[in-house]
Amino acid sequence: MKLRVHAVEPRSRANGPGARFVVWTAGCTLGCPGCFNPATHDPRGGNEVEIESLAAQLAATRGIEGLSLSGGEPLQQAEAAAALLLAARALGLSTLAFSGYTIEEIRALPHGDAVLAQLDVLIDGRYVSTERLATGLRGSANQRIQLLTDRYRRAEVEATPVAEIRIGKTGEVVLTGVDPLKLRR
């Protein structure tokens, strides 16, 4: 099974509690005005990657405590997303996903329940630019932190830094987080 992936960041501290492996899926049709990541919208963008390959990358990455799925819209590839989350859990990693769908909408999606069954934390709901928040992992105030297991407390999720800048060995600059550029203006 394959997941269409926009980007991967093997170690981030701005996408959930602790150091996390982050996968941004490619493809989103939800069209939130003011979306901060339009480069991820094309459902034919990025690359198709085997779940086994991503699981192997997860297993080889030292010092991470979890996997975060972002996008794009992970729930528009729900079956593959559930398979990747399952693989992360099998490695003892915690799991978190950002979705533009609400949890109620996810329950009605094909394979939506399978994704929820593999998640510790879900940040749900469309980004609403007029309710911009950009803190505590929520892009806007309508979005909710759904604690689906007892792995984390809400305060631990909310303590996630709003932005992160990493400069790679070859000089590439990686910006991530719920507020990578605007710094909550």
Ligand code: SF4
């Ligand atoms: S769901 Fe996320 S990626 Fe999709 S349009 Fe809304 S903010 Fe952008």
